[in-house]
Amino acid sequence: MDDKDSSQEVPLPIKVIGIVFNLKKPTTSDEPDDLYEEYDSQSTIDALAREIESFGFETVLLEQDEDLFSKLTTNPPDFVFNIAEGKDIYRGREAQIPSLLESLGIPYTGSDPVSLAISLDKYLTNAVLNYEGVPVPKMAHFRSRDDLVKARELFVSENSTYIVKPRWEGSSKGVFHDSISKNAEELKRNVLRIFERYKQPAIAEVFLPGAEITAGVLGNDEETRVIGMMRISERTPSHSGTFLYTLDHKREWEERILYEGPQVLDAKVREQAASTAIKAFRALELRDAARIDMRMDESGCLRVIDINPLPGLSPYYSDLPILYSLSGGNYHDLIFGILRSAFKRYGIHWVEG
Structure with a gap:
């Protein structure tokens, strides 16, 4: 290798790509039927693996479970294709796998833990985008029942229709045919549904x-x-x-x-x-x-x-x-x-x- 080549970054050998995912499974009778809506089906995981293998890489399937840490430390892949949504209902759940991979020094596809955590949180996303000059709908935030007093104020201050959503969910979870609120009572009903069903704050956006x-x-x-x-x-x-x-x-x-x-x-x-x-x-x-x-x-x-x-x-x-x-x-x-x-x-x- 000559001096010119030696001054450049040496490519890393990538042979094995791990696919980290959460597998969709049936809900129980006492769980919301959309609890695992963001997770991936086996058919999606298999299709992604076939495509990656068509490029000449080996793949290893790595579900986010109690054995994942051991698998990543004992026989780590060279690279990870991350499609994991994270476990439980925490607002930082999408940051779980990237944080783990970064702590182990394993490179991966996609955004880092900070961007993923903010992007899942609709309230923080709206605030950041608004500050950066990206057009967003006007939003109200409901952390607890004490905030329900805001409902009437919203409809007094301006003549708008609002859509109510969970603060940190994706895949249209928590968006129903009656999530649009045309008056204070409908908005309160929809906010309470979010509290009870998803155990998290609610946001109300001006409906576009x-x-x-x-x-x-x-x-x-x-x-x-x-x-x-x-x-x-x-x-x-x-x-x-x-x-x-x-x-x-x-x-x-x-x-x-x-x-x-x-x-x-x-x-x-x-x-x-x-x-x-x-x-x-x-x-x-x-x-x-x-x-x-x-x-x-x-x-x-x-x-x-x-x-x-x-x-x-x-x-x-x-x-x-x-x-x-x-x-x-x-x-x-x-x-x-x-x-x-x-x-x-x-x-x-x-x-x-």
Whole structure:
């Protein structure tokens, strides 16, 4: 090796990639039926493993259980593809695996513990994005029953409709057909439901009546880019004329939901969606890949309503692969792009063989 080569970072040998995940399982009769909604099915894990192996790597499946620490310390993989959502109902649960991997010095895909913890917390996400100049809906926060006095004040101060959500959940958990509140009593009812069902604070956002658009972001630094977007709507509009992308919709998406690619959006809307998604990605210092959900307000401004730094990667039903395919991409290239972005962060040079 000459002097020029020796001054460059030596690529790390990556042979074995571990996939760390939480496996979806049935709920018991005394548990909410959406308790494990964010976890992955075996079919998703197997599809991801097959794709990674197609690049020439070996894979090892590592469920987040009581044996994970031992497996990572006795026979660690060279690299980890992290899709684990974390255990229990803590607001920092998505940071559990990255924190463990960093403590063991194992490189991994995706965002770091701080970004993951903030992004799961809708209240903190809204505050950070608002501070960074990213458009978000106005939000109220309900920590306990004592805060219910805010409900009437919200409707006195302005004539708005609010949607109530759990403070730190994803996958539309806690979003029901009646989560939209048009008066103080409905809002109180919905906040109390969050307290009782999810054992956590609730947030109430001003409901945005316009189109719902989600965009996929890939890369880091100057290579960060939007890889696709889609409009989400009902195949058969409801009688109320108000569309809310609920958990039931996601479970029955083939029958109830219409996903449309960027070609159905006005050029200015596409530009706004891409710009807003990139700004949100950078404001929260996300890494490698994420999905940014937005809705349009009465004036035509797209506002960020949710951040997905661990987007679902099922090739069959997850939003990120679907929106990427609607922009001409495929699952193989998506997984390659995520790995390539992560490898580059660690100074690992990789060209697919």
